[in-house]
Amino acid sequence: MDSVRAEAFDRLERFYDAVPRDGARAEEYGALVLFVRDGAGWPFYARPRRDATAPPSLADVTAVRARQRELGLPEAFEWVHEVTPDLLTVTRSAGLSVLEAPLMVLDPAGPPDPATLSDVPVRVLDPASPGFAGDVAIRRAVAAVGFSHGGTARGGAGPAERNAVIAHLDVAALDEEGARIADGRRISVLAETPEEGALASGMAMRVEDVAEIAGVATLPVARRRGLGAAVTATLARELRAAGTDLIFLSAGSEEIARVYLKVGFRRVGTACIAEPAALIV
Known part of the structure; x- marks a missing residue:
């Protein structure tokens, strides 16, 4: 691995470790750390410890899964394959299924003008706007509908399904997103038309000079x-x-990675997500 790529992976590891610590406590199990949220909100995952001197073992994975079941948490593990390559075999030997997702970074040249990519305007959510709380709820509702119908194919779910989801959203998660946008650690956007309302959404989490774009739906x-x-x-x-x-x-x-190639992202590695087989779709 060249020095430039190694430095980028090190910065990503610091980011992955820092994001959950803001709203969760860390419990260490061998070479793994499990992030446990205090209070309501989206549950976190387990990942390799940054200071571990050996790769995670099957015993480490088994201990974490037992603790996750005890706490009623998803049995989820996340890591970068190039940084912790041995964990792929270990999690599979534990009976978990692993999604190997293209890990992509934005080229220095930057992205194109969004107006050249779609005729639907995209709006950045403003915490000073009177409708801000409602915008946050709509963003999450769009994401819920989009991710419940995976892939890129067209389908029948639209504004009616989006609106129906809003009443069932986790209030704590909405409050958390609003607070993170207000303090500058998160950016959320909506693509919308006057006639149809919000049709697409996305968000980004930022720690210092590193940010992850997620939840694009x-x-x-x-x-x-x-x-x-x-x-x-x-x-x-x-x-x-x-x-x-x-x-x-x-x-x-x-297939989804090809969309991001158009925006100026390039693949640098593989992000792994391990869960019980029935949860990987």
């Missing part, structure tokens, strides 16, 4: 209109304007 009825690319480009441009020089994301599949 489009309502199935609005797919194949360049919305995912426009949302991603808008987030990337906002991050670059704020001085973020390492911007990355994990694509859910090779």
